[in-house]
Amino acid sequence: MAQADLDAGADAHGEGQQHPIKLYLWIWLLLFVFSAFSYAVDYIGFEGYLRWTLILFFMFLKAGFIVAIFMHMAWERLALITAILGPPLLLLVLIWLMVIEGDYTFLTRIVFFQGT
Amino acid sequence: MANDVATASVPAFGEGEGWKGVVGDWSADKQAFPVPWGKAMMWIFLLSDTFIFSCFLTSYMKVRLSTTIPWPNPSEVFALHVGDTNVPLLLIAIMTFVLISSSGTMAMAVNMGYRRDKKKTVALMLATAAFGAMFVGMQAFEWTKLIEDGVRPWGNPWGAPQFGSCFFMITGFHGLHVSAGVIYLIVVANRVRTGFYDKKGNYDMVEISGLYWHFVDLVWVFIFAFFYLW
Numbered sequence: 204m205a206q207a208d209l210d211a212g213a214d215a216h217g218e219g220q221q222h223p224i225k226l227y228l229w230i231w232l233l234l235f236v237f238s239a240f241s242y243a244v245d246y247i248g249f250e251g252y253l254r255w256t257l258i259l260f261f262m263f264l265k266a267g268f269i270v271a272i273f274m275h276m277a278w279e280r281l282a283l284i285t286a287i288l289g290p291p292l293l294l295l296v297l298i299w300l301m302v303i304e305g306d307y308t309f310l311t312r313i314v315f316f317q318g319t
Numbered sequence: 320m321a322n323d324v325a326t327a328s329v330p331a332f333g334e335g336e337g338w339k340g341v342v343g344d345w346s347a348d349k350q351a352f353p354v355p356w357g358k359a360m361m362w363i364f365l366l367s368d369t370f371i372f373s374c375f376l377t378s379y380m381k382v383r384l385s386t387t388i389p390w391p392n393p394s395e396v397f398a399l400h401v402g403d404t405n406v407p408l409l410l411i412a413i414m415t416f417v418l419i420s421s422s423g424t425m426a427m428a429v430n431m432g433y434r435r436d437k438k439k440t441v442a443l444m445l446a447t448a449a450f451g452a453m454f455v456g457m458q459a460f461e462w463t464k465l466i467e468d469g470v471r472p473w474g475n476p477w478g479a480p481q482f483g484s485c486f487f488m489i490t491g492f493h494g495l496h497v498s499a500g501v502i503y504l505i506v507v508a509n510r511v512r513t514g515f516y517d518k519k520g521n522y523d524m525v526e527i528s529g530l531y532w533h534f535v536d537l538v539w540v541f542i543f544a545f546f547y548l549w
Contacts, residue, residue, distance in 0.1 A: 220429070220433065220526060221430065221433045221434070222430065224427065224430060227423065227426045227427055227430065228423075230423075230426075231419070231420075231422075231423035231426070234419045234422070234423075235416065235419060238412075238415050238416060238419060238543075241543070241544065241548060242408065242412045242415070244548060245394050245407055245408055245547075245548050246407060246408075248394075254548075255549070258544050258548045258549065259544065261544075262540055262541065262543075262544035265540045266537055266540050266541070269422065269533055269536060269537050269540065270533075270537065272426075273422055273425075273426045273529075273533045273536075274529075274530055274533045274534070274537075275526070279354070280333075280340055280344065280352070280353065281336075281337060281338065281340050281341050282340060282341045282344035282345060282351055282352060283352045283354065283359070283362065285341060286351070286352070286362075287362050287363075287365075287366055290366060291366070291369050291370075291373070294370070294373045294377070297373070297374075297377055298377055298380070301377050301378075301380060301381040301384075302380070302381075302384065304381060304385075305380065305381040305382075305383075305384030305385045306384060306385075308381075308384075308385035309384060309385045309386075309387065312385065312387045313387060316387060
């Protein structure tokens with residue numbers, strides 16, 4: 204309750220979301236390092252599943268830090284967090300459908316181009 | 320008596336932690352988010368923007384999955400010629416670091432705003448805008464180079480013709496967001512300078528414009544991973 208009062212009260216008085224500068228500098232540095240790592244994935248020339256796993260790993264790591272620390276999501280109330288981060292999960296359905304559709308289109312094209 | 324039980328089990332608005340807090344916030348018959356309304360609306364706008372960019376990236380995925388002609392290798396397409404060697408993705412890497420730096424200065428600007436340090440807030444916001452303008456400049460250079468190489472929305476010299484349309488659509492829409500963000504940041508920085516937010520009594524707008532800027536950086540993280548590295 205004390206923490207909630209503090210958060211709500213702080214925002215109401217326009218002094219919300221004050222965090223130590225040091226934290227931002229650390230995150231900034233981490234984002235640089237992770238970007239360098241994801242660039243290295245291409246530079247070194249990893250291929251196949253190792254490449255895709257590494258790309259996704261560094262991508263989600265960077266995205267997580269930006270949203271949680273820079274956009275202050277880590278300190279927001281769960282009602283706001285779920286309202287904003289929940290709906291994008293529906294995109295997984297769209298991606299799943301489009302993977303199926305993409306494979307189907309690919310196979311149809313193979314058949315069609317061979318037929319002519 | 321029953322009323323007492325009900326009020327005891329559901330926390331009041333803005334109180335209670337975890338899922339009890341969610342129930343309390345939504346069932347209070349008030350606003351649902353105890354944050355400035357501008358911040359809640361910016362989050363909701365960013366949510367809608369997430370869906371727009373996701374549609375672009377998903378359609379790019381579908382197009383790339385279904386093409387029977389090999390996709391151009393982005394590592395070679397976006398290589399820069401330095402000395403005698405081709406460095407893969409060099410310009411894109413520099414653009415990534417520029418945008419991350421701008422996110423860093425923006426985070427510091429928000430912090431300085433809440434400390435009511437006007438000079439540093441304005442300086443950091445203008446630095447952010449300058450990084451953003453630099454990013455758009457490099458993107459213009461990249462577009463020019465690719466157009467000279469013969470990339471068009473309907474074809475290119477290296478492979479699947481859909482490469483060009485995906486590239487121009489995705490990076491173009493992102494560049495538009497960066498350009499709009501630069502203007503937005505300059506407007507807000509100017510209002511900080513003239514003391515507009517001192518009269519208003521709070522510096523929430525600095526954080527709200529920061530949210531938009533960090534989102535632009537966030538989208539780039541995904542574009543960088545899916546379009547340039549994949």
